[in-house]
Amino acid sequence: MQLSRRHFIQAGLAGTALGLSGCSNFSLSSQEQAQATVSKGPLALNFNENPLGMPSSAREAIMQHMGEAHLYPDSARQALLKRLASYHCVSQEQLIYGNGSSEVLKFAIDAMASAHCQLVMPKPTFDIVADYAKARGLKVTEVPLTAELQTDIAAMQAAVAAHSGPSIVYLCNPNNPTGLLLPKAPVAQWLAKASPELQFIIDEAYGEYAGSDFQSALPFIQNGQKHTVLTKTFSKAWGMAGLRAGYAIAAPEMIAAMQAQASFDNANLFALYGAAAVLDDSAWLAQTRSNNLEAGAIIIATLKQLGLDYLPLNASFIFHRIKGNNEDYRKRMQQAGILVGRTFPGLEGWNRLTLGTPMQMQQVAKEMQRQRLEGLL
Missing domain, CATH: 3.40.640.10 (Type I PLP-dependent aspartate aminotransferase-like (Major domain))
Structure with missing residues (x-):
């Protein structure tokens, strides 16, 4: 059965215990927030969330x-x-x-x-x-x-x-x-x-x-x-x-x-x-777009190097070919501490990857290259 985002989340929550620790820290910079996300658990690149966090203006x-x-x-x-x-x-x-x-x-x-x-x-x-x-x-x-x-x-x-x-x-x-x-x-x-x-x-x-x-x-x-x-x-x-x-x-x-x-x-x-x-923070929007383009360039270069097709970058994610079954690929990436997109109906062999910060994309690129060396991607 293909899962929508709503059903995908519900299925995940059914087997997951959620814990709360401490209070939100509003003093972190956007880049520090992104780095903290990496250190606190898996790198979440599956729901197209902004890796820079919330603007300081907000x-x-x-x-x-x-x-x-x-x-x-x-x-x-x-x-x-x-x-x-x-x-x-x-x-x-x-x-x-x-x-x-x-x-x-x-x-x-x-x-x-x-x-x-x-x-x-x-x-x-x-x-x-x-x-x-x-x-x-x-x-x-x-x-x-x-x-x-x-x-x-x-x-x-x-x-x-x-x-x-x-x-x-x-x-x-x-x-x-x-x-x-x-x-x-x-x-x-x-x-x-x-x-x-x-x-x-x-x-x-x-x-x-x-x-x-x-x-x-x-x-x-x-x-x-x-x-x-x-x-x-x-x-x-x-x-x-x-x-x-x-x-x-x-x-x-x-x-x-x-x-x-x-x-x-x-x-x-x-x-x-x-x-x-x-809405008055044009600098934030420019920063978000710049980050997205830089992160996208890293992944696109990696996909080209690996000979994997991809679609043009127009959003905060990139849709690209993978080798083999998407669920197997998702599991391998999760084992490496990276969460990537689910399978979409009729599009087996393709994966949607949310674009994180350039530093995070370097991490993804390294894992993709590792899997290629093992003949998995």
């Missing part, structure tokens, strides 16, 4: 407002939405906050769902939306990637055309786990056809890492598109996965429909303050 904002923990988060939520509106050049009525982008994805599915509706999505991709759709009784149509591992837009369009009712289309850009960008022209032409019968959810969780070829769905919404929802997160480039902060951008009418599905007071006060602070 930590400082959280500590500054620690005395407000007894207050409800209403004003902080409004302040963040106002800041996001300015950041993305949209109105506050076009924004909704969620407990991570995974929650706003649920809001979108719930708002768009209707009788005889189907969800059309690539396979594989970030598949939590499939769980949400199934919970609403929707048909889920998963469309395999092309031979080049690209999202098959033509096949997805055919799946929409073959369905007699409304369709919700989910697209992740860059796609997870491949990291490939969506093809610009076909997607733009398709988004222009959005309607009550054809609605889109565009997940740009890794958009901050993508290069100049990346085409965001934001302009479509800014120009009045009413049937497209764009989801964003503070978990990846902004290093705040544990705080659970995400949001969506859409037309005011769509946001109102999503808000009707949202739980009351679903925001963490400190996540709100941290998120607002990092």
